[in-house]
Amino acid sequence: MIDNPNTGMSLIVKTITRLTVGLILLFGIYIVLHGHLSPGGGFAGGVIIALSFIHLMLAFGKEAVASKISTRLASNLESIGALMFLGIALMGFFGGSFFLNILNKGLPFNLFSAGTIPLSNIAISLKVGIGLLAIFLALVILENVKKEK
Amino acid sequence: MELHILLLFMIFAAIVAIEVKDLLSSVVGVGAVGFALCLAFLVLKAPDLAITQLVVEILCLIILIRATIKKDLPLVIAGRWVFNTIATVGFIAVFLFFAYVALKELPSFGNPTMRVVKMYLQEGLGKTGATNLVTSVILDFRAYDTLGEATVLFASVIGIMAVLRGKGRKKIEEREDDR
């Protein structure tokens, strides 16, 4: 993570961020994957993933993340996430009805157990996470445009 | 008992958030209401909601603070708004009176009539395989709601990008008529 001292917050915040961002992202992914076993799920996990990127952007300044993901790429990824979720729903058509949970349910209490629920959780978290990141990027990009004017 | 304290705190924090002069401290007031709501969800045995509310609250605060930094504040308070206040306060009084009367007929706090939900509780694990029944309701019994829900967020993202884009209308000369 190239670190030019004049953008973003002070050095202390940067070092702490460097330590915690990975953990936040991991926690978000944990919440998504264990959505059907423990509290949390697609929405909460997706927002946590978005917050880890926003946390990175606040600490290291806009260029750190904005250079990697542009708003257009973010909105395209989001439409892919949405199409995935619609695909899972349409998969239910083969089993007879729109949102039917056709994959086998497996044994309760272990990770791969609730048919399409974990897949939907992953699709929703992809969509929610990247969508909120796109909102934040759009708000931030507007700031730079105003400065140049 | 602790719910009463939480609710009184939320009402007090909401009044502070609305009446205080400075924008940033009213944003902090809303943050306080949101976090008290997150605690209330924990007390009401809704862990799913506590996580989601906490995280969504943080994101809302970041966006709100982004909107209120270095922005001006109206200093002069015009008196023209007297009629508006009377109308609002009158409407609220009527609304609260009828709400009080209607609330008496609802099942009392703490024992809801769970007619449809009994089936979810008994067969939720068997039919959907998910142990977290709230997730089974969201993603299997009422998955159609969640599809609408994901579309709401998608519409909001596309709407924000449409509103925040630079130039809304093309000037006449650069408009080419195809077909």
Added chain:
Amino acid sequence: MNITSIIPLFVIIPLFSAFFISLIGKFVKRGIVGGISAAACFLLLILSLCGLAALRSAAGGVLVYKVGGWVPPFGICMVLDGLSAFMLVTVNLIAFFVCIYSLSYMEKYTDKPKFFTLFFLMLTGMNGLIATGDLFNLYVFLEIASIASYALVAFGTEAEELEASFKYAIMGSIASSFIFIGIAFLYSYTSTLNMADMAGILSAKPDTWVISFVTVLFLMGFGLKAALVPFHAWLPDAHPAAPASISAMLSGVLIKALGVYAMIRILFNVIGMTSAYLTTLMFLGALSMLVAVILALSQWDLKRLLAYHSISQIGYVILGIGLGTPLGILGGLFHLFNHSVFKSLLFLNSGAIDYSADTRDLKEMSGLKEKMPVTAATNLVASMSIAGIPPFNGFFSKLIIIFACIQKGHMGYALAAVIGSILTLASFMKVQKYAFLGELKEKYKDIKEVPFFMKFAMVGLAVICIVGGLLLLPPLKFFLSDAVNVLLEGRNYAHIVLEAASK
């Protein structure tokens, strides 16, 4: 994959095309985006027509689709009966013509793919709201259509449009919060969210304070979405600020699907209609009819004038349905269909004038007839039918409403309807005289007629305005009478739907 599986297609097709257009929007040439959206709109129109046909052969006149395979009170079911088939045909017909129109109208605005994505999201919201049989699902689709319309009103990011969209968004969110509180009360009282199941339980329970409090909440919430008079403040700002094709969709179908349809579905079929609610509806309808048409007389901005007329025509629809008699409801629903057709045509004409002459002020325009013959002709047809001149469709529906008022003995309301119709005629003569007749100003010497797509949409809607009167004749009468019977059924909607769902 039996016949009932066409119902979810009303939501899947617009949703899929919205996601797909936003995905390929930037990479592909502009024509393909227009092509996909026109094809999707046409497919939806065909689907709604064959939904109507499938309904006639269905037992009991109701098609129920169990989403996810769950039996109704436990899962969400989608219900297609006379009233929702009628609304689906109206919504998708207007959406098809507006989609064709905006293929070339949206050249005035940047970023066309985003426009079509939001357009299809609004269409998803409306189709989902009409076809659903579940109360909370109705709230979610109401939110989708509202958020998409907030963003579309602010699409051309000018100062007035942003302010109008902000005011519209605030009023809309307050209305949604009233509706949500009403749903919370109903859930706690009946502990079910399925409309049919709830109607069954409510008919068993006595009429208590909770029901009347919830009805007042719904009247306020859906009244605000339908812009009835005490809550109409947002409409005269929001509609003129939106792009013309969107204001055609807004006042053509959005306030009807979100406001009028949702209100009458819940009041008639779920909560059950008593005479007290009927008289309030009639009073609200007559009030908005008169107040809005008087306010419209003093307007000089063309789109603002049309927005005030939308409020007064919605007053006609609510007055008709508020009568409660079979003739009154027939007149109300027929006027709802006619108003969607000629009001969206009027807004498309104002968009055509805006497109070529780039002005909305009646004082500046004059004598546009020479340069824009097609727009002048369609505007004449639309003004005639909104004012209620005999051969056109507006005349028949207003006549039925006035007859129904007399038949039920409400002479005052009949008189108000006649006065409203005369004032509407006066203000549209003003539009015709200032905009199209008189000599052409030299400033507009070089304007040319609008491109082909816009002409096609306007002529199509004008033909429906002329032909609309035939809907009352026996072969086509089932279209309206099925919808009227659904409303007259009232609360044994529950029995019909649950019996159809158990099959």
Added chain:
Amino acid sequence: MTLYFLCLVLFCVGLYGVLRKRNLVKIIIGLGIIEYSMNLFFVLLGYRFHGRAPIDAQGQDILNMVDPLPQALVLTSIVIGLAVTALLISIAIKIYEKYGTFDITKIKRLKG
């Protein structure tokens, strides 16, 4: 019963803020408070005395569970609230850019 009433009082504080205040951000904050009170009211309706969180534990057969349906619906409503608030804030930012102020009385270009 008093909890429901206090929740609707919170709703009215938010409504007062939206209808009465003149600063755009204050209106958005009032709307946020309305969203919070709506969600709390729905979850309060579903609470059950000595109920347990609706998550099946391994090996235990939990009988008295809290009502999961309001929790699922409020999860949806929280995200709707976020979507509406985010859209309103971006419109308010653009209005501030165009008009230079958040005060409604100065943004009165539209009449009616």
